[in-house]
Amino acid sequence: xxxxxEIQPLGVALPGERPDDLLRRDAAAAYLRRRYCIGSRQHLMxxxxxxxxxxxxxxxxxxxxxxxxLDAWVASRASPLIDPSEPVERCSTYPTGHAxxxxxxxxxxxxxx
Numbered sequence: 751x752x753x754x755x756e757i758q759p760l761g762v763a764l765p766g767e768r769p770d771d772l773l774r775r776d777a778a779a780a781y782l783r784r785r786y787c788i789g790s791r792q793h794l795m796x797x798x799x800x801x802x803x804x805x806x807x808x809x810x811x812x813x814x815x816x817x818x819x820l821d822a823w824v825a826s827r828a829s830p831l832i833d834p835s836e837p838v839e840r841c842s843t844y845p846t847g848h849a850x851x852x853x854x855x856x857x858x859x860x861x862x863x
Contacts, residue, residue, distance in 0.1 A: 769818030772807075778815040786824050 773781055775791050782789030797803025798813070804823035806815045 767817060769816065769821070771817045772814040773817060773820075775813050775815070778804075778820055781817065782820060782824070785821075788824070 775794050779789045779791045779794055782794075794803055794815075798806060804815055805819040806813050808814075
């Protein structure tokens, strides 16, 4: 899978897809996987149960998602654009592990110092 050619920028519709298209939960999960490499039917069910997922509608007992609502939900959770050419501010202190040992070092290495 070539992610550079298959994943489109947020908010850009793919050919033949409209934001108002209604998708059943299985199709919505497949859309999220194909477009953003995230999601599953079970994940969407869990998010709906926790009131933390994309907006959805019910037609009788059938849950449907608007394609545009799925895109908006992903965009709302995306981090700001990260420019790898800009320097990153680093912490001057590092978290410690068990018994004050820096993470990644065994406990006996910290006590031997």
